[in-house]
Amino acid sequence: MSAFGSVFMPEMAISWFDGSQWSDTEVVSSDSLQLHPGAHVLHYSSTCFEGLKAFRHEDGSVKIFRMDKNIRRLAQSSELLGLPAFDEAVMADMIRDIVARFADDVPAPPGSMYIRPTHIGTEPAIGKAAVPSLTSCLYVLLSPVGDYFTGGDKALRLLLDDEGMRCPPHMGVVKSGGNYAGALQPIMKARAEFQADQVLFCPGGDVQETGAANFLLIDGNEIITKALDSSFLHGVTRDSILTLARDMGMDVQERELTVEELLERSARPGCEAALSGTAAVLTSVGTLIYKGQEYPVGNGGIGETTVRLRRALNDIQWGKAEDTHGWLTSL
Ligand SMILES: *Cc1c(COP(=O)(O)O)cnc(C)c1O
Numbered sequence: 001m002s003a004f005g006s007v008f009m010p011e012m013a014i015s016w017f018d019g020s021q022w023s024d025t026e027v028v029s030s031d032s033l034q035l036h037p038g039a040h041v042l043h044y045s046s047t048c049f050e051g052l053k054a055f056r057h058e059d060g061s062v063k064i065f066r067m068d069k070n071i072r073r074l075a076q077s078s079e080l081l082g083l084p085a086f087d088e089a090v091m092a093d094m095i096r097d098i099v100a101r102f103a104d105d106v107p108a109p110p111g112s113m114y115i116r117p118t119h120i121g122t123e124p125a126i127g128k129a130a131v132p133s134l135t136s137c138l139y140v141l142l143s144p145v146g147d148y149f150t151g152g153d154k155a156l157r158l159l160l161d162d163e164g165m166r167c168p169p170h171m172g173v174v175k176s177g178g179n180y181a182g183a184l185q186p187i188m189k190a191r192a193e194f195q196a197d198q199v200l201f202c203p204g205g206d207v208q209e210t211g212a213a214n215f216l217l218i219d220g221n222e223i224i225t226k227a228l229d230s231s232f233l234h235g236v237t238r239d240s241i242l243t244l245a246r247d248m249g250m251d252v253q254e255r256e257l258t259v260e261e262l263l264e265r266s267a268r269p270g271c272e273a274a275l276s277g278t279a280a281v282l283t284s285v286g287t288l289i290y291k292g293q294e295y296p297v298g299n300g301g302i303g304e305t306t307v308r309l310r311r312a313l314n315d316i317q318w319g320k321a322e323d324t325h326g327w328l329t330s331l
Contacts, residue, residue: 004279005114009105009142013098016122017084019134025094027101030141036124040133045178046121048077051278052236053145054099054113056106057319063328064115065317066236067095071117073234077174078119082132091117091138092329098140100331109318110147114279115140145279155286155301156275158210159196161186162259162290166201166211172231183211194289198275207257213277214238215285217257218305219265227254237276237313243325244312259290266295272303282310 012030052070106113121133167179190196198210214235217224273285315321
């Protein structure tokens, strides 16, 4: 089994902005992309992306999960990075058409087709460190993925970091390359020193998120996660899970969560914690590591409510439960 996101469909959808207008969408080989070495993105990180999935249903149809919300977020990321605006309806057609072209290659559940729309600043202008790129390129890559959980569904170990930040506060909502490169050092250090899987960034004691997933605390009927602000990524999976939790009658609390409260609640039997994101869906967190000490969350294993919420989400994605919120798009 190849690593998540390392296999690509041979073609991608692409459109270029020349400073005044967007080209018609083309389908080209996904093997390479020609850019000037002075392209804005390569020097000043004018780049943003999305991650969403298409699923195969039992009747053979293929559905894309929450496409509109992901396109909206890409448009917002583009705006915040000074990248040219694009037509969200055109982007939707780009995604639908390229997925339709490779519909036969969409894996059956628990696999899916991971969709990676990307927007980059292409202007050859190394003098523009403080000026946006006038030209850009949008493309949509496809990567068939298997079950993220092969190799055992193990609860994760998270290192709580209350000193560092994942990214500057105004960049939290942007799915932009530099944010990930910038968070690598603390994550590599946490892996080496504490055998942690991820770092949970909690600047000043404020529990935010990990390098690429949102954090949820599940304590009995309560589900607690940070309220939306500009400092962290507004996950579509987070929103979906909270919606399903409300449907199940859970007490959803979007508010500040401190490290102190997190550690106190974690010690209670039955407490659970999880990470949410398109790739991992909802993954149990079994251990928190803080100031050199380990704190099991509840029983330290896979949480029952976490599994129930993940299944409820998968059931909608896989066409096994009714799509009551209108989250699926047909090709
Ligand atoms: C993508 C991402 C998430 C999860 O967002 P989803 O829309 O649920 O996939 C959370 N945090 C960060 C930093 C991310 O990049």
